[in-house]
Amino acid sequence: MATRDPASEPSLYSLLEAEFAADRGQPERALQLYKQQSFKQDATAVFERALGLSLQYDDVDSSLRFAKAWQDKNPDHVPAWFYVAHLALKAHNYELAGKTLNRILRYDPRADLSEILIGIYPATESDQRALLAALEPIDSTQNASMSVLKAGLLLQANAPKDALVHIERALARQPNYTPFITLKTDILRQMDAPDAALSYVDQARLRNPSSKSLYLYQIRYLLDLKRSREAWVLLLDAQQRFSDDAEITLLAALVSLDIEEYRRADQLLNVLVQNSIYTDQAYYYLGISAERQQHIDMAKRYLNAVMREDLVLAAREKVVAFELLEDNYDAAIATLVKLREQFGVFAPDTYVMQADILRQQQKTDEALRLLTTANRQYPNSEGILFARVQLLDNRSDYVIKRALLQHLQSLDPSNLAYQLSYAQLLMAHQGSEAQGVALAQSIISIRYDDPRYDSELHLETLNLLAEYALNNQEYAQVIDYLQTPYDVLPTLPSGVLLLRAYQGLGETDKVQSLLEDLQQRFAFGQHNINDRVQLY
Structure with a gap:
């Protein structure tokens, strides 16, 4: 009978030394010893301890190289396949991930891949395409986890019809699993089938009446569709079903405010006042409700009661x-x-x-x-x-104001408010007007989909340029700057500048029409009223 060579098995002394090194804050030494010992016979437990330390202290690529080397030496150890697949996905090595996942599913078509797939969904479009290409050859017809991953990637790739095939396979095995239901609804939404999506999620919610997530998903979808009244009715149903759920109660109150159901909003918010976590939010929105009902003194009382730091200002x-x-x-x-x-x-x-x-x-x-x-x-x-x-005055304080604005722009070069103020200063100073106009023009050239875009600041800049053009008797330029913005969102400053431009052009009909509009909207010429905007 052959005897086993003790030297071929992990050394207890080396393992103890590794563990002591880990305890003493010497992870490099601990990893070196554990990795060495893990490649000996019957060293599965040592490998798992070594991999755990590697995941803690190494980068993902190093952990993957170690796991792959160990798996190559122990090709029949199935758990190692799972480790390698997960690490390959995390390291964006999608070719290796695809091969390993395919191997797992050939061994067990219904293997639970949920642990492998946690936290690995690619963030970039190129990685999503690469992963989808690696998964395409894999037969996932019997595996819900893989079907869902493919469905999600296909949805991101704007292939909702193909995605629908895969999510249906997953739902055939787990028809009442909420994440699968919401993914199918998302796919139907991308297929521009809102009625089908709503009908599907509605039926799923009725089958799962205790699922708060499905209620909230359907409600938010209705709100996205601007069907606020339907969302509100469903919210009231949800609030009755989950009467102790403050999140649903608050959402029901906010939608009530949105559709001007103030009595119901106040009832719901007064319920939330009793919940210490939501008291300040309840007072804040009770103040909003009172304001919209023109109960200003009551609104002030509620708003003065708000003491939570993120709401108090x-x-x-x-x-x-x-x-x-x-x-x-x-x-x-x-x-x-x-x-x-x-x-x-x-x-x-x-x-x-x-x-x-x-x-x-x-x-x-x-x-x-x-x-x-x-x-x-x-x-x-x-x-x-x-x-x-x-x-500071643009003329008498020009030197100090210019220095301070230049200092502010050096602190925050992307701040458009600083740039606008600087442009205004330059345009008021003889000799630097052209520089100011150029700066203002650069501000209005910022597109609405740019993160820096600010609609109020954009209009303020247009008004500045229009006023400069008006002073130079460039009346057509004033109209070019402001007519469209005024048609979309009328404000008193823009309207007055337009009125003066039409007067300069002698367009009597336009002057009369705009004057009547200003009088109707802002009581222009009747009272001394500022163009104030209430923000909710």
């Missing part, structure tokens, strides 16, 4: 806006001072808002003193510095 900004609408300047400032005392993190914001209130009262010098003091206290606040800059 927006809530107090609304309170300040309400006070300003009633010309209660002292009350508005008192709200800001109190916020500053309660939440020091928002102090710079409150100083900027307080200075703007002083500016509205024609107290520019006092506003500048306030911001100068605040700037000493918060020297790194760009907001305070920019607010100071905006209070």
Whole structure:
């Protein structure tokens, strides 16, 4: 009878040394010893410990090389196939991943691949295409996990009909599994079949009445389709079924607000007030509800009750806006001072808002003193510095304003508000007008799908260019800048500039028509009304 050579088996001494090295914070030594010992006979447990350390301390490619080398030496060890497949997917080695997955499925067509596929979905389009190509030859008809992966990749590749074939295979095995249901619905949506998608997910929800996820999916899909009233009815049903679920109650309240069902919104929000986690959100949206119903004093009470840090600034900004609408300047400032005392993190914001209130009262010098003091206290606040800059006069303070704006642009070169202010300064200074116009033109050339695009700032820049053109009696240019924006989203400043341009061209009919529109929209010429916009 042949005897086994002890030297061919893992050394207990080496394993203990490796474990001590790992405990002492010497992972390189531990890995070296474990990897060496894992290639000996009957060393499966050692391999798994070595691979665990490798995943913790090595990069993915190193772990894959180790796992592949071990699997090549132990070709019949099935768990190693799973390790190699998972690591190959993580390392974007899709050719190896495809071959290994194919091997697994030939061995067991219904193998559970869920652990292999966790966290490996490619982020880039090129990787998605590469993985799809590697998986294409694999027979996945009996494997739900592989069918779903193929379906997801085909959906991303804009091949929804092919994706539908694969998701149907997965659903044949797990017809009530929510992720499979929602993926099929996504596929139907991409096929531009909203009625079929809604009908399918509706039937799936009725089969699974306890699935909160399916309720929320269908509700959000209805909202995407602008079918808010249907979403609301379904939400009320969900809120009754999941009466203790604050997330659904809040969503039902928000949709109620959206469709102007204020009574129901208030009922739901008052339920949420009792939930300590949602109290501040409930108060905030109760304030919004009261505002939309023109109950301003009630809105202020609710919004003043908000104390959660991520909501309190927006809530107090609304309170300040309400006070300003009633010309209660002292009350508005008192709200800001109190916020500053309660939440020091928002102090710079409150100083900027307080200075703007002083500016509205024609107290520019006092506003500048306030911001100068605040700037000493918060020297790194760009907001305070920019607010100071905006209070400086373009002509008498030209030198210092230009220096400060150049400093701000050096701190944040992509900030379009800084660029617009700089363009305005240049256009007001003789000799640098062309440079300012060029800068403003570059701002309005930014496309709407650019992350930097800001619709309000874009319109403000158009108004600046139009005003410059008006001053140069370029009336047609003013109309070219502003007529389309005014048709889409009328504002008083744009309307007044257009009116003056049409007057300059002597177009009496246009002047009369636009004047009537301004009077109707903004009471232009009847009252001293600012073009204020309420933000919800």
